[in-house]
Amino acid sequence: MNILVCISKAPDTTSKITFTDGNTKFNEDGVQFIVNPYDEWYALVRGLELKETLGGKLTIISVGGADYEPILRKALAIGADEAVRIDANPTDSNQVAAELANYAKANNFDLVLLGKETINYNGSQVGGMMAAMMDVAYVSNASKLDVAGTTASIEREKQGGTEVLEAQLPCVISAAKGMAEQRIPNMRGIMAARSKPLNVIAASGAAALTETVSYTLPDAKGAVKLIDPENVAELVNLLHNEAKVI
Amino acid sequence: MNVLVFADSFNGSAVKAAHEAASYGAKIANGGNTSIVTYGEISESSMNELASYGITNILHANGINDMDPARLAKLVEAAANETGAEVVIFSHDYTGKSVAPMLAARMKAGLVTGVIDYPSTDGSFTVKKAVFSGKALAEVKFNTEKKVISLLPNSVGKTKTEASANVTVFNPDLGTSSVTIKEFKAKGGEGILLTEAELVVSAGRGLKGPENWGMIEELAKELGAGTACSRPVSDIGWRPHHEHVGQTGIAIRPNLYIAVGISGAIQHLAGVNGSKVIVVINTDSDAPFFKAADYGIVGDAFTVVPKLIAAVKEFKAAQA
Ligand SMILES: Cc1cc2nc3c(=O)[nH]c(=O)nc-3n(C[C@H](O)[C@H](O)[C@H](O)COP(=O)(O)OP(=O)(O)OC[C@H]3O[C@@H](n4cnc5c(N)ncnc54)[C@H](O)[C@@H]3O)c2cc1C
Ligand SMILES: Nc1ncnc2c1ncn2[C@@H]1O[C@H](COP(=O)(O)O)[C@@H](O)[C@H]1O
DSSP states (O other), X not given: OEEEEEOOEEEOTTSOOOEETTTXXXXXXXXXXXXXXXXXXXXXXXXXXXHHHHOOEEEEXXXXXXXXXXXXXHHHHHTOSEEEEEEOOOOSHHHHHHHHHHHHHHTTOSEXXXXXXXXXXXXXXXXXXXXXXXXXXXXXXXXXXXXXXXXXXXXXXXXXXXXXXXXXXXXXXXXXXXXXOOOOOOHHHHHHHHHSOEEEEEOOOOOOSEEEEEEEOOOOOOOOEEOOTTOTHHHHHHHHHTSOOO | OOEEEEOOEETTEEOHHHHHHHHHHHXXXXXXXXXXXXXXXXXXXXXXXXXXXXXXXXXXXXXXXXXXXXXXXXXXXXXXXXXXXXXEEEESSHHHHHHHHHXXXXXXXXXXXXXXXXXXXXXXXXXXXXXXXXXXXXXEEEXXXXXXXXXXXXXXXXXXXXXXXXXXXXXXXXXXXXXXXXXXXXXXSSOOOGGGOSXXXXXXXXXXXXXXXXXXXXXXXXXXXXXXXXXXXXXXXXXOGGGBBSSSSBOOOOSEEEEESOOOOHHHXXXXXXXXXXXEEXXXXXXXXXXXXXXXXXXXXXXXXXHHHHHHHHHHHHHO
């Protein structure tokens, strides 16, 4: 099976978030970047498990600048066979999806896996866009995935319950918690990753259709109003009369 | 401007978030036509209710039930062409998250997901969304004529009007599906869906064990609230996974979030810091959650929660 896993980088959740250029750019100075958790823990690991049982090859891909390389090396250390970096500094999801779809279409993948969302922009956009651009099926938020022949068996959470479904390959699947267990790269993996191929290819020049014009920080919370544990009725009173939420 | 709103349905009625999306769409249309496209089994009273938020026209694809996002995207595209919509609105829920991006790619429209406010339309069309786990807000501008937006539920509220809509059966050719739904395992219980709850009672490891959740459920029931939990609690199996909120769970934005015995780690806050009012109950006055809270009680959940249940009961009796 020929598997493609899309990898994005994200600032570690504990990072301090600040902006530059008149609040139009995220300030990356001093920010620790990680592989987006859904991509690493679920999409990549499940992809590797499928490759290990069914045979084939697993390629990881990012649309990004040279700053993406340590992220791709980490994913190689976890077990991917080779990496591709499409050289661009994308500014919206359409641009990312178009570049990825372009590559995926030209290289005949059976299965494209990605994360259900990036934790910095929480877009949940790239997977659906890619599938539409490739004209293949899309299943989002999958918490279980198996493949037999050309059929993928999937479970996904949605409002009110869990949906059990089948999709015909090739297809695009976005991964959520439950699909696999996180793997920690070992020393051998890290050594091997150094000599695995990381191919940089030129972007096709896909366009961004939206742009972030400014960032703001939310208003600081006022100090918490503490209520005497002996007088819980006061909380109910405040929630009704002051906060007006009950 | 003409606007189209996608309304997802569940058990024969439109989902609650669709009402807010309908109202949002009508406001944006600002005198233009606001249409709804919906599908599958959906009752007449539910359609009337949708219409009452200012809708002129409902297109009902009663011929499809399969919920394959690729086919739903084709349906919405056909409806957008039919109604001349410039803006298409989804709710940012499970269905919206899978269909909206497919539609945007098909229509070559810009897409912004998880929008939390009305667009600003003077000169350019920009919308606001939370980014970086709620630590910042971004103002995003569309550079396309056609625009797709998904609205984060419980962000703008809804306003009824006197409108009533024309319902038209609408079954365009959607081609075949390469996705087959085999089974739907309902979560069971009569509880309020967490994704739709306006009030949420949530608990963490401070509760010590699953046997102690009775009081959390009772408080939620008294308030008409949904229940949620922190990640370790669902990891160890005290509570089902679908209740887990946070960076790796779901993000919610209720009017009221009551956190009991949860420390308030940044990864937890990422899922709940959009809540309008936060109440924290924790024995440790240094718990980080108090910094994100509006109201707090430093105390033991096992004595505070039963008192709170009693106080809510008393309040409800006084209101009745
Ligand atoms: C990458 C990553 C992603 C994560 N994603 C998530 C996520 O999505 N959601 C999430 O929740 N967590 C997530 N976590 C875990 C998170 O960092 C915290 O570990 C977790 O939220 C802590 O859960 P807790 O508050 O229930 O437990 P604890 O941190 O153990 O806190 C228990 C709290 O209960 C209080 N307490 C104890 N006894 C009582 C009592 N009798 N009455 C009242 N209070 C009491 C204690 O003072 C304490 O504050 C993630 C972690 C990582 C590293
Ligand atoms: N720049 C990128 N390069 C490769 N994959 C990406 C990139 N951005 C996002 N993705 C993938 O798309 C998924 C969804 O991202 P998003 O739509 O931004 O929430 C992520 O989990 C990644 O798997």
